[in-house]
Amino acid sequence: MPSSTASSEDCTPEVSTAWMNWKDVFLQCVQPMLAVVLLLRFSSIVDEAGFPTTLMMVFFTFLITFVTGWSSCTVVSRKSSEVGFVKTMLAYSNTEFALSFSIVYLICLLTATSTFLTSAAEAVLHIFSTFSLELLDGATHDLRLVSSVLSLITLGLCLVRNRNARYVRTFIFALTCIAIALHLSSVMFRYGEYKMHRVSDRNAMIPSPPSDEINTVFSQLFPAGMCGLTILNIGSKLQNSAPRGAFVAITVSAGFYGAATILDYMEFFARTSHSNSTQTTEYNEFLSYIYTTVPMAIVVTLACVLSAVTTLKYCSVILQSLSRSNQCRCFLWLAKGYSKRDIPIRCLFILSTIQILISAIGSYDILCIPFTVFYLFAYALFNFYVFLVKLSDPEIPSPPTLVSLSIAAVCFLASIYTNRHLALFIALIFGISYCCLLYILRRESNDDGEECAKSMYPTVLEQMHELQQEPDSRRHYHPQILLLSGSPAARPGLVDFAHSITRGKSLLICGYIIPQDPCSRSYLLQLKIDKQINDWLRAREVNAFGAAICCTKQATGANILLQTAGLGRLRPNILMVGFKTGWEKQSKETISEYFQMLSNAFDKQVGLIVFRNEITGFDVTSSIRKNGAPINDDEDLAEYVDRV
Template identity: 75%
Template sequence: MTWKDTFVQCVQPMLAIVLLLRFSSLVDETGFPHILFLVFFTFLVSLVTGWSACTVVSRKSTEDGFLKTMLAYSNPEFAVSFSIVYMVCLLIATSVFVTAGAEAVLHIFSTFSLELLDGATHDLRLVASVLSLITLALCLVRSRNSRYVRSFIFALTCIATALHLSSTMFRYGEYQLHRVSERNAMIPSPPIEEISTVFSQLFPAAMCGLTILNIGAKLQNTAPRGALIAIAASACFYSAAAMLDYVEFFARTSTVNQTKPFAEQPNEFLSYIYTTVPMAIVVTMACVLSAVTTLKYTSVILQSLGRHCQCSFVLWLAKGYSRRDIPVRCLLLLSTCQILISAIGSYDLLCIPTTVFYLFAYSLFNFYVFLIKLSDPDIPSPPTLLSLAISGACALASIYTNRYLALFIAAIFAVSYCTLLYLHRKENTENDDESPSSTYSSVLEQMHELQNEPDGRRHYHPQILLLSGSPTVRPGLVDFAHSITRGKSLLICGYIIPTAGLGRLRPNILMLGFKTGWEKSSKEVVTDYFGMLSNAFEKQVGLIVFRNEVTGFDVTSSIRKNGAPINDDEDLAEYVDRKLYFVTVQV
């Protein structure tokens, strides 16, 4: 993948979902000045948030996945709580994409006077459920040609967008999809004339501000360019579409003949079929593809949360399948929740919680970047005041859109943050009081859990094989190696042995002391020492040679047994066993 793939992945839903589905009617209902302001604010928020996200991935380019990137950038409490909020954002966004695709399908049905159940909301729920199952199937199946499929659908989206803009300019066809009837809706639709409703329907066009945080480490160095270009290009498209739709609106109202029904104008009806039906097909494919992407991101975040939190139920969801570590259980659970959310009704209803959740998430993220910027002004993130202003504006916009949902999301974040903070402090208190045996048990349990984590999703931790001989006679070398691992990763002290480690816990660094007095040593001793260094390079592991002036680390000469120096390994082994027994008895 390159930055162009990131550009396509970000810009496609931004163009297809709103521009072809709702935007013309939004301009007609709101007017050019208001819609232009909303477009400016929407994409300014997404651009600044994307800029901040670029800063995160550029500083932590070795991390892979949303949660691990946030954990590397922030404290665990904020990272986990924010990931929960963002996961819900993605889940609702998946329902929005599926529902938008279902509306496009029903537009095709209505063109040919087809009805499944009632031609309204029940049909929408049925079609949305079918598209949800298709989305789930596509998430479970990996295709080597998925990149070409995405590029093909993006090309169709560009053609549909060009036709939409050109038809607005030259008025040779309508190219506008109609809303589904609201009969039998579970929740009444919000008033169309309110500015908050218009803003909610527009904001899903700019939901890719945090997308690059989900991208793997191999692409994080080039992804920011693609994401920022996608946001800027979409802003230009929407501004141009607003201007052209506004001009076309006045031209259409001045035409007398526009009120005739399609039944009296067969040529126009045929043109309507030829123009809007292909567009509806393109919108459906783009919506399903966008839903596949967001559902995958959501399942990976849930799987990462399960592996981090170590809860019994969530840990059950953390299991992956096949070599690609597919989170099948997470996909099944999230797809079920997504189908239930899609059953609410229409895009006009689902866009409101989507907008409020994303605004709140953007507010949290920009505020945290603002705090980081205060502590480290050299970070190449957005200006401090700009991050703070965008954070405040997003918070106010979420409250203005729906204050009850905003308070509900704030409660979710606050409860998660406080709970994690309490558990973290409790764990630290218990760790301070626990005995060495319980510490050993917890470390051993974590070592076994690490074996179940796939290679592509693990952090790099130094795992040192320290050739210290007996640790008793080289305490300085052992202490220095321990200062590197600090009890958080593997440290093996021992002689040269052909294999070492527990499962996946294989040493990736060879550490030994500098050979002092080598010029006085025998050729065999020097050759063996040089062979150890060569073997480290051949095995492609890290190599550390530590030296402390000329004394070395071997303190065997200072060890006494009954007042006499120790001269052989047998006396040294007996001395070590006696010391260990003495320590055990004292404990």
Template identity: 25%
Template structure:
């Protein structure tokens, strides 16, 4: 699944027109002209400064993270969605994409409502505000449909109007400034139901405009250069404006005027008409910016094919790639909000959505930094993992402090979408940092494991099963999976006899076949294929080279040779494996079940002859019983004695072994002078029989073969075990 490329180059805007101006116009919008006086009147100068600084700090930290990621990858359309999805993966990207698009679409309605509220004083009485808002929303929609190029050119005239209105306000505030009034408005005076956090929630949407430039990333000439410079410059300029306004508003009008008069800036300005023009320009420009940004997020999300229902919205116009279908969708959402909500209701919702987006953007940058992935080479050097982490934590804390209930809703929505995308298993070809994060965590854990002193309590089965292609010896694959699926590691090994120079293609092919089988049966396993001069040399090479540091195979799972000729070679392999310090399990199976993956019925019988091999046999039997496929089976710990005299003592010893090992099972003592006959008779209906063994001495392979055959007889499933130690039942 890849980002569909447009056949056209589209628009190519620079830092000033594509980032700085859209950010400034969105930040200096409806909140500044119509709600900032209310914030100052309620929170006072002191807390207002805290609100502005805290908001700017969060957006500054987020902008640093945004700049780092933007200078580390080729930025396409979609802004924050694109950056988050390419870092945290399609699941997080798809979840945040929906939320971020919705916030931008709702921002359109917020700015349109702000325009309508400001225009109410200039319209004839009786005109419906909803009608005015609807007509304004349609006009914004029409402007954006014409194209981003025309809209971005219009923004310079809007910027000039805002500069003129600010100049009018500053001159008027200078003339009417009173230090006594400033002192009266310095401390907070909250009305009932208002607090620092309600004012923060009301103000924060004003600073969310930092994404206005990033949302146009697909239309920028050089996103990696323009996004950092334009965004940071916009944050700095607007911070100075808001901080200075807090002092000027508090020193120019009493608290009652600040709280009750939404157009208090007009009363203070030397030329009130300029304020009206600024309000109209700011609200319309912010609405235009959001109406341009939201469809590009939706288009990028649709083109990534994460949601089938959204795919038609990824189509761009033939001439310049404009997302006109997505623009229409944005218009319909904003119009629904205009009909169903008001300005004070929408602002906190937008705040939560943006805080979640900013938090994940910071988190993505934090993970990119700490994984030390060689591909993370941002040109922007002012971002550190600590600043990204601080930004993520700050966003989370502010969400909870503003309204923990809405915070849970927002986080729950992201979690739900993430779970949905994980369940449908979306595929992407752009990569993400999950593998890098796992690699770094694994690397650190391996290094720690290397320095840890080994203790038998920590023994786990790391099984190397010599399974061939997997399809040729399925019983080894299944048995290895049963032993390791809950607590261990399984490697499926195959040896290809021959020379590497004419077998390497076959080696690659066989490794792919093993991968396919592992995937088909959903195994927790790894493939390992080697080319060697002969089979024995290949097995020994696999045993010695598999693993990393302490994490290496401790148990070798082999099939049992059923002819004396093969045993002559096999005996030498057993001796070499013992010399390498590996435990060996030789699986001898005489039956041919219809389905290898179904565990046979019956008990698991462990024939005890001492701790040398017995401890490993009991532990392996316990691991089988822990597997869901072997539930409702019973472990039996058995021993053969020559006479009745020792039954009680041996039985007590076996019971004590299971009790100290904390393993459930039954014990039985069999009296017989013929151990082979006793084993075959007692365990004829067992699902699996564990027997200990010792590798044959050189030259004794034939005798070893016949002795083993006599011992197991016609038992259908037998595991012959040679333990290399390293575990204790009591641990």
């Protein structure tokens, strides 16, 4: 998500310990996994599918989530400097796949928001039915009305800044854990059966599928495994602790669902075996009805609204990032952000409107099917791409290639088995967007070199700004060397030694101090030498930059380079010079200037490297000849470099 401004809320994690970051990631991942399914439908799932099938579906769901989360953590750890889903995917993959996959994930999040709010509306209607209240018809029309109101509340929460959002999330998660404990204890001690009241679908746009089919039951369960790609949305300040928080969230959720499966099966077995104590059963059901049903419905409402706020924010930021990309200029009007936090208000209003229309389709039993199909297809795409990346770079710590390929194939087949029409729909969206982007990128690549250079400039400039704004806690030391080499062709050994230190992974600047006063003629010479230095470095495959200045004194020129070379955080922190061979034969002024260069490095508080090559030194100018005579003039040396 955008991090162009440093708010007070963004600064708190840097003061806190790593536990705070771990807790934030854990809560963002675990809350949606427990909020809906476990308290809304899980008892019905066990009754309809049976214990072995439910246990197998729970294992399959969380296995997919674990492998996908492992792959997501790999992406985050490799590109920890990127912020937001789209930027992380662009840094990890090619442009056409990153943007197409972002569109697919945008649809997944939008469907998830509608599913959460519809679930919250079902919980509200369950409370109404407890007190025999009806707004319109007690069925889908009431569900639409309540979900629309909750959608407006969710939109308002997304627009209002809450400094205590972390504590609110923690409080709601604590309530969710208490509700789950009450649910499991009611099953364990058998003082009644807890089930949410299902809303009638007589006014639904699409009739609910048969509840006894395995694909329908699996669709009701799979929303519990939606956090596989959530890590890619998390800001850069939390990405270092994202793997631990995500894996703990998946483990805790899997443990809860496994325990609920076993206890629900034991309760079902006990209910079918011992059905004779009618008076005690009625009293226990009354206790369950009063002490668990209504409070749990309130907890489900709060948890679902909180999850909907999170997914809607992610969705709006992804749409804003897609609009800001060069390939989506037609949606540029959606890219504008408001206030210092860069809030995508336009995206929020449009997505909220679409979400209300999706929620009007029907209840959770209907919306969970596109939710499951879209997420399964997204998981299949992501794991397949990680499989291809793993083949090209076996050293990355992603899941084994066969595991990623197997999970991708299983997710793809499961999406088709759940609903082949929806799977074909989301596949068409991905295919059309991928082909369109591929056509656009190929058309841009066929343009002239000037247009290609212009298209690269904004990206590089944006990355420079992001590097400059990177917090101190995440900055790592890199040896950035200013090498006083003169003409690199005159001291190739010194340049090669400096390049062996940086190895193209950090900054290397070859400084050339032309012993002339600045004038119009010297400026032309400077531009000529600067170009020739960079051409020579490129021909020698040395990843470095040339920097030529005009100054009569070497010490003064070195001081100027120390102050002005580089840009932003790409500034030299090491000064490297060659050893002054034959210093005892040099004049006092020459030795004084050399000593002053070394002193300037200490005054500037940068590192200093003095490299010595026995007696011969590094300067090979004396071996370079023109018409049989040694070259001593800078212009002649520049012409020699140009010929080389």
